[in-house]
Each structure stands twice: as C-alpha cells, then as structure tokens.
Amino acid sequence: MTQEPLIYARDLVKKFGDFTAVNGIDLEVAPGEAFGFLGPNGAGKSSTMRMIGCVSTPTSGELRILGMDPVRDGSRIRGRLGVCPQLDNLDPDLTVFENLTTYARYFGIPRSEGRRRAAELLEFVQLTEKADGKVEPLSGGMKRRLTIARAMVNEPDLVLLDEPTTGLDPQARHLLWERLFRLKQAGTTLVLTTHYMDEAEQLCDRLVVMDGGKIVAEGSPRHLIDTYSTKEVVELRFGSDTPASYVDKLEGIGDRLDPLPDRLLLYSADGEGAVSEVHRRGYTPSSVLVRRSTLEDVFLILTGRTLVD
Amino acid sequence: MVTTYAVVRGTELSTPSRVASILNRNVSALRSGPSYWLVLFSGFFEPVLYLLSIGVGVGALIGNIEIGDKALGYAAFVAPAMLAVSAMSGALAETTFNFFFKFKYVKTYDGMLATPLKPTDIAIGELGWAMLRGSLYTGCFLIVMIAMNLTTPFWALAAFPATMLVGLAFGAVGMAISTMIRGWQDFDLVFTGQFAMFLFSGTFSPVQNYPLAVEILIGLTPLYHAVELVRGLATGVLGWGMLVNVAYLALMTVAGLMVASRRMAKMLLA
Ligand SMILES: Nc1ncnc2c1ncn2[C@@H]1O[C@H](COP(=O)(O)OP(=O)(O)OP(=O)(O)O)[C@@H](O)[C@H]1O
Ligand SMILES: [Mg+2]
Numbered sequence: 004m005t006q007e008p009l010i011y012a013r014d015l016v017k018k019f020g021d022f023t024a025v026n027g028i029d030l031e032v033a034p035g036e037a038f039g040f041l042g043p044n045g046a047g048k049s050s051t052m053r054m055i056g057c058v059s060t061p062t063s064g065e066l067r068i069l070g071m072d073p074v075r076d077g078s079r080i081r082g083r084l085g086v087c088p089q090l091d092n093l094d095p096d097l098t099v100f101e102n103l104t105t106y107a108r109y110f111g112i113p114r115s116e117g118r119r120r121a122a123e124l125l126e127f128v129q130l131t132e133k134a135d136g137k138v139e140p141l142s143g144g145m146k147r148r149l150t151i152a153r154a155m156v157n158e159p160d161l162v163l164l165d166e167p168t169t170g171l172d173p174q175a176r177h178l179l180w181e182r183l184f185r186l187k188q189a190g191t192t193l194v195l196t197t198h199y200m201d202e203a204e205q206l207c208d209r210l211v212v213m214d215g216g217k218i219v220a221e222g223s224p225r226h227l228i229d230t231y232s233t234k235e236v237v238e239l240r241f242g243s244d245t246p247a248s249y250v251d252k253l254e255g256i257g258d259r260l261d262p263l264p265d266r267l268l269l270y271s272a273d274g275e276g277a278v279s280e281v282h283r284r285g286y287t288p289s290s291v292l293v294r295r296s297t298l299e300d301v302f303l304i305l306t307g308r309t310l311v312d
Numbered sequence: 313m314v315t316t317y318a319v320v321r322g323t324e325l326s327t328p329s330r331v332a333s334i335l336n337r338n339v340s341a342l343r344s345g346p347s348y349w350l351v352l353f354s355g356f357f358e359p360v361l362y363l364l365s366i367g368v369g370v371g372a373l374i375g376n377i378e379i380g381d382k383a384l385g386y387a388a389f390v391a392p393a394m395l396a397v398s399a400m401s402g403a404l405a406e407t408t409f410n411f412f413f414k415f416k417y418v419k420t421y422d423g424m425l426a427t428p429l430k431p432t433d434i435a436i437g438e439l440g441w442a443m444l445r446g447s448l449y450t451g452c453f454l455i456v457m458i459a460m461n462l463t464t465p466f467w468a469l470a471a472f473p474a475t476m477l478v479g480l481a482f483g484a485v486g487m488a489i490s491t492m493i494r495g496w497q498d499f500d501l502v503f504t505g506q507f508a509m510f511l512f513s514g515t516f517s518p519v520q521n522y523p524l525a526v527e528i529l530i531g532l533t534p535l536y537h538a539v540e541l542v543r544g545l546a547t548g549v550l551g552w553g554m555l556v557n558v559a560y561l562a563l564m565t566v567a568g569l570m571v572a573s574r575r576m577a578k579m580l581l582a
Contacts (some may be wrong), residue, residue, distance in 0.1 A: 015428035019582065058425050058581055078428040079324050085425040092419035096341035105340055108333035137344075157427075208350040 006034050007070050009161050009192050011056055015064035017216075019207035024050040026216035027064065032194060034160075037187050039207035040196040041298070043306050046213040048196040052165045055194065057087050058180045064080050069160065082110055085159030089166050089196075091146045093138045099149060100134040101123065103156050110157040112281055119265070124152040128182060144175035151179065155186075162186065166194040168202060180205055199300035214306045219279070231304050232260050232296040238289040239267045239281065249286070256280045261303065316581035323430050327436075333429070334437025335444075345407060350462075354447050355402055359394040366516060367391055371538040377518060391462040392471065392543035393515035395453050398544075399475040401506070401537060402446030403439075403483030408502060411438055412490045415576070422580055435569050439483045446479030454546075457460040463546045471545040478538040481561035484568025485534070491575035514543075537561060 010032040017025040025047040031040045040048040044116060053059035055068060057077040066073055068080045086291075094102050100121055107117030125131045128148035133141060141149065147167065154162055159241065167183070170174040181205055187193055197203050203210055204224045210225070212220040220227055235258070246267035249259050257271030271277040274293035322336050342349075371386030379389070414420035421434055454468040463471070489502060513519075513535035530536050543556035544550055 054402055056426060058422075060581065081426060082325065082428040084343045084426070088422070088426070091420070092423040094337070094341075094423065095418055095419055096344065096420075097337070101344065105333070106423075106427065108336050109330070109424060109429050111333070111428070113331055221374040264352055 010038075010194070011065070012055075012066040013065040015054065015066055016061040016062045016238060017047070017059065017060040022061060023052070023216055028211075028213070028216075028218050030211070030218075032192065034192055035190050036268070037206050037208045038195075039203045039210035039211055040194075040204055040213055041198075042196075042303060043199070045125065046306075047216040048213055049165055049212070049218075051194060052163055052194070054088075055082060056163050057081050058086075066296045078294055082157065083160045085154035085162040085273075087147075087154045087162070087164045087167055088148050089169075091150050092107035093146060093153070093272070095138050098135055098137060099130060102138060102149060103153055103217050106153050107156045113155065120156055120158075123136040124155055128152045128153075129178070141160070144171045147171060148175070148179065148182075153183070158192070161194065164193065166196055166198065169198065176202070200302060202231075204298055212302065212305050219305050220301070227298060227301045228296050232300045233270040233271045234296060236294055236300055237271060237274050237277050237281075238290075238292040238294070239268040239269060240265070240290040241286075252284065253281060254288060256284075259304075268303070270296070270300070326340040327433060330429050330433040331440060333438040334424070334434060335441055338438075338441045354446070355405060355445075356398070356452055358401070359398040359449070359453060362397075363391055363394045363451065363456070367394070379518070379532075379543070379547065380551065382549055383563060384547060386548065387460070388462045389543075390516060391457050391460075391579070392515065392546035393539045394547060395450055395457070395471065395475060396478050396535065396542040397510055397515065398449040398453050398539040399446040399478040399540060400482040403442040403479035404486040404506065406442035406445050407438065407483045407486035408490050408499060411442075411487055412493060414497075415490065421576065425580055427504065431573040431580070432569075434576065435484075435487060435573040439480060439487060439565075439572075442483035442487075443476055443479035446483070447476055450475035457546070466547070467548045468561070469544055470548075474541050474545050477561050477565070478542065479549075481534065481564035481568070482540070484539075484565045484572065486568075488568045488571035489573050491579065500565065504568055509533055514539050534564060 004039070008031040010030055012028060012030040014027045016023065018026055028051065042048050053196065054061050054066060054073070056069065057073040057080050060074060066299065069083060071080050073080060074176065094105065097105060103121035103124060104114070104117045107120060108114070112120070118177060125134055128151060130145060130149060130152070133145065138146065138149070147170070151164070151167060154164070158238065164183070168179050171179065183193060187206070193206070195206065207224060208225050210221070210227070211218045220231060222230065239246070240251070246265070247262040249267055250262055253260060253269065257269045257277045259270040261268035261270070268275055278291055278293065353437035366471055369385035374386045376383040376385060377389045410523065426430070432546065450472065453474060454463070457463045458465055458468055512530055513533060514530065519530050519536065522530065537557040537560040540562070541554050544554050
C-alpha cells in the first residue's frame, strides 16, 4: 500500500519580485499528522501556508495538496481545506451566525445543513450566546475562535492555522488548544504556524524550523531538543553586570554559552555540575535556575539569536 | 502508519452555484444592515427629482423634441435618459464604493478566495448584484414613467432588459476601475467623469445641438450609447443604430469583467 501525503512539496520557491520569501523547501505531511512551522518574523511561514492553501502560486518547485495540483485543481482542493489566516477576515456586514452559514454556501453546502453545522460549531468554540450579534464588537480572542469555527464549516480533511493563538490571553489560548487537540483526536490533519514554543510542543507531532525562507531543522519536538540542545539549561543572572561580560570568564563550562540581554544561558548535560563549576571559578550569580531544555532553546540556537561563537 | 489516503476527486462546484453563494451573502448583508436600505432609497429618488425639476419644470419652457419621426414632449425625452442614468449609478455605487471597501479594507474577498470560489465567480456575482440594484431603481422608475404617461407598459417592458444591460456594462467597468484605484481620493475623478457624462450624453438635449466634433466625442462615451438604446425602446422609436449600442455595452461588460477578475487574481492571489 502506498500512502500519499496530504502535502507534498519539493524545492518549493516563492518570490515576490526580486525577493525570495520561500527558498526551496521540501515538505511531506501525512494524514492525521499535526505539523508545525516555527520561525522568526519574515521566515516565510505565511507565504508557505498560502501556497499550501492554494491562494498563492508557487514561483517554482513541485507542490501537491491532497494528491492534486494546486494550479489546476485549486478550487477543488480548497473545497476540502479549512483555513484560518494570520489576520482575521470575518465578514463585518454579517452576524456571527451568518458568517458561518454564508461561508458554508461558498462550499456548496445546503442551507439547512449549513445552519446545523453553524450552530454546532458555535457551541464548539463557545460563542453560542453571540450568534445573532455582529462581528465587530467581539473581542480579539472571540474573533479568532469564530475564524477557526469558520475553517471547520466544510468538515475539512486538512486544516491550516496561521498563528491561531497570537494575541490571545492564556485562558483563550488554552481553550483553543483544547479544541484543536480534539480535532486532532478526531483524525483531522493540522498544519499550523506559531511563535509559541509551548504551543508547538503541545500540539505538534512534527515540526520544522524556518529561517530566511529555508527549513533549518525538522523533527518531533523531542527530537529537535535532543539534537540541537543539551539535556539541561542553566539560566544565570548577575545583578546589574551585563551577561556578555561573563562569557570569557565561564568559557569551557558546558557545551555552549548564550548571553541574552538579561541573562546568560549555559547549555549542559549536567546542570548542577555546571553550576558547581561556576562557583568553583569564584563567581556568584545573583540568581541560578537549572531547567530542562525546551524548544525555545532550540529556536534560539537555530535562528541565530545568539551572540557567542 | 497503515492508513492510506485515497484521492477522492470530489465533483467541482458549478459556476452558477458559486455565483449564487455570493448573491446569498449580499442578501444576508442587506437584511442585517438598516443603513444599506437608506442608501438604496436615496439612490432611487435622485433621478426622479431630476425628472420632475428639469424634465417637467424646465420642460414647460421648451417645445417638443423630434426623435425619428416622433415629436416628444421634453419630459418624455428626458425620462428615458434618467432611466439609463439610474441603471448606471445604481450599478456603479455597488461596484465602486462597496466593492472597493470589501476589496481593500475588510478583505471580504480574501476570505472568499480561501474557498472553492474563484476571482471570476466573485466578479460575476458582485456584478450580478450591482445589476440587480440598478434594476430595482429602473423598475421603480419605469412605473413612475408609466404613471406620468411618459411611456407605455409595453415599451416599458422592452426598455427594462436594456437597463439591465446598462447596469452590467457600467458595473463591470466600475469594478475594473476599482481594482486599479489607489485610494478614496481617486474616486473623485470617477465621479467627475460620471457627472460629465450625465450632463452631456444626450440626456438633456439632443447631441446634434453640439458642434460636430463634440458630437463625435460624445458618440464615443458609454452613457451616450446607454441613453440612445434605452430612449429608443422606451419611446418605441427603433433603429439599426441600437445594435451598435448593444454591442458597445456588451463589450464593456465583457472587458470590465475580464480586467476585474484578472486584477483581483493578481492582487489577492499573489
Ligand atoms: N505579497 C507580498 N509581497 C511582497 N513581499 C511579501 C509578500 N508577502 C510576504 N512578503 C515578504 O516575504 C517575507 C516572508 O513573509 P511571511 O509573511 O511569509 O513571513 P512569516 O514567517 O509568516 O512572518 P510572521 O511571523 O511575521 O508572520 C517577508 O519578508 C515579507 O515581507
Ligand atoms: Mg506569518
């Protein structure tokens, strides 16, 4: 049995004029997978998502979505996608409920079925009380939830979420994560971009880190941490001294030193041992925190926000 | 993993149902926005006021006007022109202001394009809607004309489809212009053009009254063709020249639609 990936890309390139936003990436996303894009601003995440969503034509390379060609079968592919764009584009002329029912009509879903799904989805994102109100008075988090509900109205095979929880308060984020997790449990394939490492760790089976239009790392969150970071990280603060001034002094401790504006990160397999060594050299940090490595560390290492080395 | 993904090539939605879904959206927007009704209402009254003030008022000072072998009262001469103007302005209001706002500011079309809808569907749907708005005006206006004895029910029925074509032609060109416009201030130019056409396209006086060069120039502008066609039908004075008018308006429709959908694809699907 051959298993066809839902998304297949080879050497995918997107240029805007002379500027290359996506610079030759390869992707494969299998059915049922939750796949994430991480990367700093301007890395090319949204540009990639738009190509996958068949609303942006690749400049070159090969792209197949749901086994079809986006250029030839764009309309048919989009009929089976659910898209939550980075910026909400809800319809301000319509009520919350109508935003879902009219959207359902764009997919050719019969009127009564559209109404049934709209009611169900509003329940799902906890917006039932707002059904008859306009969109404008909704809070940012409510709009985001409505946009996600809208993306579900055609019962999509593949859901694309571009920064689904950016700008939400922690409570709204957790609600959304829970909803997305339920979708994933139900077998829906999710592709999302995020700046939140905890979101990526919570939701994604596999992710890629993009930087400057290229994929710089790929794997499960665990795999990325094991590969690119050490088991533990020590965060050292030195009162009012600049962390960078300690880089020379602590040279050789752990695998890597990373001075941030407010603290010094020390990557080591043995955090406690590293701390002892710092003290042995006669330095007394004002605060010491030993913790496990996270995706945040991987991100810092990979996207070059480090000053050392 | 053992799951197999079978490629199910779902049947593609037909163009009429895609276009209908856009009309459906506009009907919903109409229902939930009281301000929209107000706009619709005022759009109808404008040409009626012109008809009463100029057609009837000024007309009382003016004798009959000959078209073909018929002598028409001034009001009967002006009324079909106002009919064509209301078809034009009804459709234009939709495809300029409203379209531009959805296109540039509220991103309505970005949302639509993430679904099976294509730029052409949106262009056709919005144009159809604009034409319906114009037809609402012209339908009411024709009833006023019949009531004022300025046309007969028979010729009113003949003129009505012509006003639909006028709506399509101006709506399509207006939409094409809206995709090229940079900001609201550019609309002033559009409205100035619209007003100049309104005054000089054989609306208030036969174009033969102007010097030949001006007459030829007017003959090239769209509202002239709209007025000629609608006036011919509303007054029952038919001529072969009307086929030229129809061809001119049909060409505007097709060209406008093509430009508008291309520009939309270029700008929204970059
Ligand atoms: N339509 C466009 N025209 C020109 N340049 C564009 C266009 N869209 C994106 N870009 C450029 O491409 C680059 C990648 O943008 P993209 O939106 O894909 O980044 P991103 O990874 O989504 O960033 P963010 O985290 O800020 O959302 C940016 O430098 C952006 O300025
Ligand atoms: Mg983005």
